[in-house]
Amino acid sequence: MRAGVIVAGGRSTRFGDSDKAVADLAGTPMVRRVADRLGEAVDELVVNCREDQVEAIDTALSDHTLEPTFALDEDPDQGPMAGIATGLGAVDSEYAAVVACDMPFVDPTFVDYLFERAASHEAAVPRPDEWFQTTQAVYHADAMHDACQRALERGEHKIVEPLFDLEYVVVEREDVLAHTSLDTFKNLNTREEFEAAAERF
Ligand SMILES: Nc1nc2c(ncn2[C@@H]2O[C@H](COP(=O)(O)OP(=O)(O)OP(=O)(O)O)[C@@H](O)[C@H]2O)c(=O)[nH]1
Numbered sequence: 001m002r003a004g005v006i007v008a009g010g011r012s013t014r015f016g017d018s019d020k021a022v023a024d025l026a027g028t029p030m031v032r033r034v035a036d037r038l039g040e041a042v043d044e045l046v047v048n049c050r051e052d053q054v055e056a057i058d059t060a061l062s063d064h065t066l067e068p069t070f071a072l073d074e075d076p077d078q079g080p081m082a083g084i085a086t087g088l089g090a091v092d093s094e095y096a097a098v099v100a101c102d103m104p105f106v107d108p109t110f111v112d113y114l115f116e117r118a119a120s121h122e123a124a125v126p127r128p129d130e131w132f133q134t135t136q137a138v139y140h141a142d143a144m145h146d147a148c149q150r151a152l153e154r155g156e157h158k159i160v161e162p163l164f165d166l167e168y169v170v171v172e173r174e175d176v177l178a179h180t181s182l183d184t185f186k187n188l189n190t191r192e193e194f195e196a197a198a199e200r201f
């Protein structure tokens with residue numbers, strides 16, 4: 001059993017006065033595109049967001065075959081890493097692929113590969129350039145959940161912080177490019193980025 005966790009609890013400030021998670025992207029809410037693609041690689045889906053987002057996201061995901069469940073931030077606005085912890089705390093599977101709600105080109109075959117790389121480790125995290133792609137990575141759900149909690153208890157909100165408390169595999173650029181293109185990590189933040197991306201569907 002493999003889980004997918006979609007992290008969607010951000011405020012979309014660069015996007016404007018509406019939630020980018022459910023914003024229309026070439027006729028489909030962005031979070032639905034992520035759920036459909038990630039759903040090809042997993043057996044269960046959990047969406048992390050705030051309470052006030054549930055109605056709109058639930059509508060966007062209606063009739064999804066995996067019947068996504070919600071893991072709500074008790075304490076909102078604590079950053080993506082807190083959202084990852086909340087989402088991972090709600091999965092039934094041993095391993096989970098975490099994907100941000102703003103990565104509509106996420107490649108399910110690459111997610112499959114990340115699950116393979118994570119096996120018998122606590123995480124597989126891509127590093128296609130100088131940055132770790134922690135919001136498109138596979139984690140041992142309990143191990144990462146606990147590492148996030150420990151980081152938050154230290155007052156640390158940086159998204160890479162829990163990694164240094166885990167036994168993790170780095171998926172280097174060469175391995176990324178052997179399995180997918182860098183589009184899988186493309187995240188959309190502004191209206192301009194939405195408009196440019198919409199032309200590609
Ligand atoms: N649960 C939770 N998720 C978050 C939080 N901040 C960001 N995220 C999520 O993390 C991912 C990447 O974050 P950003 O691209 O910065 O999204 P954002 O914060 O909504 O947008 P900006 O306000 O423009 O930074 C997205 O999937 C967000 O939904 C947070 O405080 N809590």
Ligand SMILES: [Mg+2]
Nearest residue numbers: 010011012013
């Ligand atoms: Mg942000």
